Amino acid sequence: MKKLLGVFLFVSLLNTANAQNGELFVDLNYSTFSFSQLRELQDDQLKGVKDYPLAVNDDFSSNIGFTLGYKINNQFAAYFSYNTTGGKISYADYSGVIRLTQPLKQYVLGGMYTFPLLENSENFRFGFKAFASFTSMEINSYSKLLDNSSEDSIELRSTGLGIGPTLIYEQPIWKVRLRFSMAYDLVFNGKLTLKDNDDMHLEDSSGDDIKADWSGIRAGIGISIPI
Amino acid sequence: MKKSIINSLLGLLCLLTLSCDFEFADDSFHELEKVEPQALFGLENLRDNMLLQEPVKVSYIYSGNGVHRLLQMTITLNDKILVSGTATKGSFLIDPYKLGEGKYELKVEYTFSSGTNSMADKNNLEGYVANKSYRFIVADLPSETIVLNEPMIVDGSVHLSWDPKLAKNLQKAKLSIKMYDTLLEEVEMDKDDLLSGLYVDKKNVGSKLIYKLRTTSIYEKVLETNTTEIDIEPMEMRREIVDAERTRLVWKEHPLYGNFDFFRISPSYGEETNLDPRGGEHIINKAPKFTNDWGSNGLDLHFYRYDGGEGKNKLVRKFEQDVFFGNGFENKEKAQFIYDTNKGCYLCTEIVDPNSYPNYELKIHQLNDDLSVSKSARIGIVKSTWKMQFEIDPLTNNYMIDAGSKSFLIDAETLNVIDVWDSGDYWTVNGNYMKMIHRNQLGIIHNVTKDSLIVYNAETKEELQHFDCEDHIDVSSTGKYMAVDGSFRKLTDGKYEEIYKDPIEIYEVLFLEELDLCFYRNYYGGLYRLNLETKERKTLNVEGGYFCYDPVTKKMIIQSRSTVSIMDVFSLEITKAVNVFYHFSSDFHLFYLNSRLIDPEGRYFDNY
Numbered sequence: 001m002k003k004l005l006g007v008f009l010f011v012s013l014l015n016t017a018n019a020q021n022g023e024l025f026v027d028l029n030y031s032t033f034s035f036s037q038l039r040e041l042q043d044d045q046l047k048g049v050k051d052y053p054l055a056v057n058d059d060f061s062s063n064i065g066f067t068l069g070y071k072i073n074n075q076f077a078a079y080f081s082y083n084t085t086g087g088k089i090s091y092a093d094y095s096g097v098i099r100l101t102q103p104l105k106q107y108v109l110g111g112m113y114t115f116p117l118l119e120n121s122e123n124f125r126f127g128f129k130a131f132a133s134f135t136s137m138e139i140n141s142y143s144k145l146l147d148n149s150s151e152d153s154i155e156l157r158s159t160g161l162g163i164g165p166t167l168i169y170e171q172p173i174w175k176v177r178l179r180f181s182m183a184y185d186l187v188f189n190g191k192l193t194l195k196d197n198d199d200m201h202l203e204d205s206s207g208d209d210i211k212a213d214w215s216g217i218r219a220g221i222g223i224s225i226p227i
Numbered sequence: 228m229k230k231s232i233i234n235s236l237l238g239l240l241c242l243l244t245l246s247c248d249f250e251f252a253d254d255s256f257h258e259l260e261k262v263e264p265q266a267l268f269g270l271e272n273l274r275d276n277m278l279l280q281e282p283v284k285v286s287y288i289y290s291g292n293g294v295h296r297l298l299q300m301t302i303t304l305n306d307k308i309l310v311s312g313t314a315t316k317g318s319f320l321i322d323p324y325k326l327g328e329g330k331y332e333l334k335v336e337y338t339f340s341s342g343t344n345s346m347a348d349k350n351n352l353e354g355y356v357a358n359k360s361y362r363f364i365v366a367d368l369p370s371e372t373i374v375l376n377e378p379m380i381v382d383g384s385v386h387l388s389w390d391p392k393l394a395k396n397l398q399k400a401k402l403s404i405k406m407y408d409t410l411l412e413e414v415e416m417d418k419d420d421l422l423s424g425l426y427v428d429k430k431n432v433g434s435k436l437i438y439k440l441r442t443t444s445i446y447e448k449v450l451e452t453n454t455t456e457i458d459i460e461p462m463e464m465r466r467e468i469v470d471a472e473r474t475r476l477v478w479k480e481h482p483l484y485g486n487f488d489f490f491r492i493s494p495s496y497g498e499e500t501n502l503d504p505r506g507g508e509h510i511i512n513k514a515p516k517f518t519n520d521w522g523s524n525g526l527d528l529h530f531y532r533y534d535g536g537e538g539k540n541k542l543v544r545k546f547e548q549d550v551f552f553g554n555g556f557e558n559k560e561k562a563q564f565i566y567d568t569n570k571g572c573y574l575c576t577e578i579v580d581p582n583s584y585p586n587y588e589l590k591i592h593q594l595n596d597d598l599s600v601s602k603s604a605r606i607g608i609v610k611s612t613w614k615m616q617f618e619i620d621p622l623t624n625n626y627m628i629d630a631g632s633k634s635f636l637i638d639a640e641t642l643n644v645i646d647v648w649d650s651g652d653y654w655t656v657n658g659n660y661m662k663m664i665h666r667n668q669l670g671i672i673h674n675v676t677k678d679s680l681i682v683y684n685a686e687t688k689e690e691l692q693h694f695d696c697e698d699h700i701d702v703s704s705t706g707k708y709m710a711v712d713g714s715f716r717k718l719t720d721g722k723y724e725e726i727y728k729d730p731i732e733i734y735e736v737l738f739l740e741e742l743d744l745c746f747y748r749n750y751y752g753g754l755y756r757l758n759l760e761t762k763e764r765k766t767l768n769v770e771g772g773y774f775c776y777d778p779v780t781k782k783m784i785i786q787s788r789s790t791v792s793i794m795d796v797f798s799l800e801i802t803k804a805v806n807v808f809y810h811f812s813s814d815f816h817l818f819y820l821n822s823r824l825i826d827p828e829g830r831y832f833d834n835y
Contacts, residue, residue, distance in 0.1 A: 026239065052346065058249075063247070064246070065247050083247075084249040094345060095345040096345075096347060097346075146352060
């Protein structure tokens with residue numbers, strides 16, 4: 001169903017790309033993330049529960065994201081990126097389950113400057129980007145023992161800035177250009193504060209602030225549509 | 228156009244957002260194996276269907292074999308909870324004495340964890356429930372503590388014994404030894420003492436020793452045993468006359484001779500001499516008196532044990548004991564004694580209850596030589612005991628008792644009443660006080676109220692003689708002589724003829740008919756002897772109250788306030804006059820019979 005909806009949207013965008021000056025581009029990204037502090041937090045959580053052999057199911061691993069941008073001209077572009085990942089530790093048997101999930105979402109608004117890497121080729125470009133990063137995080141706990149269950153959730157957020165280099169190759173095909181990109185985002189995020197109370201923030205067992213470190217590689221593939 | 232582009236972008240944005248959401252991995256699910264129950268719950272010292280006859284301490288222990296935790300355990304006895312909780316071991320006491328005889332069921336219900344290590348197991352929400360049941364019977368319970376046997380005296384000490392089998396559940400005890408309400412000693416006893424079954428009291432001396440144990444069982448239960456006591460016969464003691472200034476204290480072995488080394492009497496009675504518990508004699512430099520002369524409470528006896536040499540003797544006990552100056556006695560209330568020379572024995576009358584006015588029950592006793600009773604008989608009910616006379620009829624050797632309005636003739640062999648003469652059979656005057664005397668076919672009735680006296684033929688009831696009698700009448704044993712007021716009369720041809728008239732006011736006359744003598748006294752203590760044949764009257768050189776004639780020694784005693792004198796009835800010589808009385812009352816009338824001085828309560832001493 002999602003695929004059918006995607007084909008429909010792609011054809012609709014092509015039909016609207018007549019006699020326009022800019023370009024709209026969409027990339028699907030495969031991203032890696034740092035999140036060393038959050039992984040350490042998971043370890044602490046594991047150590048804190050001794051009665052059950054909890055296991056880490058997800059450790060804020062790489063995931064698919066996307067970038068939606070608009071090329072103002074050949075050098076400058078503005079874009080929006082969306083990345084998600086999560087952490088999970090759990091234990092389950094026939095009598096119950098203990099589950100702790102931490103979904104993370106990143107919303108990025110940024111600008112990009114690129115220039116041709118080779119003199120005789122406009123398709124292979126190198127550039128830099130700068131962006132603002134907005135993070136939302138949930139810590140959801142859930143347990144069920146026989147017929148009794150309980151759950152709890154807290155929401156946190158943080159903001160930050162980032163920069164990074166990017167390498168882009170575009171290949172014109174019919175009316176569009178196929179895009180391949182490789183970048184590295186270096187993110188400087190702020191503290192993860194409670195959504196309902198900015199005065200409270202997440203710390204580890206040592207008392208250090210825990211930050212959402214989205215730094216990592218962004219490998220993308222997409223298309224660019226002139227409009 | 229623009230609207231279309233925006234719609235497309237928003238749609239694309241939604242699609243991408245949905246497509247890029249992070250999908251979490253599945254939960255870490257652990258397959259767990261079911262564990263077969265391996266838990267055990269054991270009880271020690273209790274078996275199914277056992278007979279319980281003593282307290283038992285039951286230990287319990289739970290073993291989960293390293294797999295099952297004990298979640299809950301409840302032990303009930305007849306549905307009453309004994310133990311409950313999660314302790315994996317412990318003990319409880321089943322006391323059959325508290326339960327009482329009957330059938331009982333002890334149930335154990337215990338819940339233990341499944342051992343699967345599941346979340347439910349670890350939260351104690353998953354487990355097994357197991358039950359055990361033990362039935363037992365409580366019956367034929369032995370005594371819970373020891374039962375003291377009656378104490379016995381062995382080798383001069385008190386042996387207190389009990390069945391040592393009953394002491395096996397006891398750990399200690401405290402023995403209290405009392406004399407009446409006075410605590411003499413408390414003795415701590417340990418288990419070995421209790422298991423020996425014997426306690427030898429080598430310490431205490433008393434007239435009554437009372438023993439009781441307060442035992443503590445191994446289960447800390449404290450119980451008192453029965454009380455057992457032993458009456459200790461007083462040391463047999465008497466005083467004998469040595470001479471007018473000295474008496475001899477004679478005693479026999481004390482029953483508890485093992486519990487003291489020597490005893491002493493009150494220091495006021497001589498030097499501090501150590502006297503032998505096994506018996507002996509001791510001269511007391513003190514003039515004799517008839518009854519105990521240490522006051523009404525007896526003689527102070529001090530019992531000692533040697534303890535570390537001279538001057539360090541330990542006083543074991545001090546108490547008073549009646550030590551009578553004379554032999555033992557048979558207590559008779561207001562008794563009159565006679566000595567039957569024909570049978571060679573003493574006799575006495577007894578008023579069973581002197582307070583039973585107006586009907587007194589009268590008994591007669593034949594006595595052994597120590598004045599203990601050998602034979603008794605009931606005479607009957609009399610209205611008065613005033614001036615009662617108890618004599619031997621010289622004609623039949625039977626006994627005569629004149630008591631108020633009745634006169635009894637009693638068979639000397641059987642002590643049964645042969646005949647009774649009642650003044651009412653002769654002279655009926657309601658409301659008048661009559662005194663009846665029967666002598667040798669004569670019935671002599673003194674109407675005290677009317678101051679008159681009538682002599683009847685006892686068989687025909689024919690009135691023979693009638694004369695005034697204002698105050699006093701005494702008749703000799705065969706009726707040969709009579710004293711009426713101051714007039715002495717002799718029976719002559721069936722009538723009493725006056726043979727002598729004394730102007731003094733006579734109070735009491737003693738006829739010695741076989742000697743044709745009589746003694747009498749006036750109210751003021753003047754004593755006189757009258758020869759009834761010669762009419763010779765002599766005034767005695769001694770004052771006196773009562774007198775009594777001893778038919779064996781032919782002597783009589785004259786009793787005054789503080790002395791008793793023994794006098795030869797012929798020579799009127801006083802052979803002995805000793806201060807023997809510590810009290811004197813109108814009722815205290817001594818008897819002198821067969822050389823023995825006897826008081827109305829039966830105390831006596833010989834060879835006086």
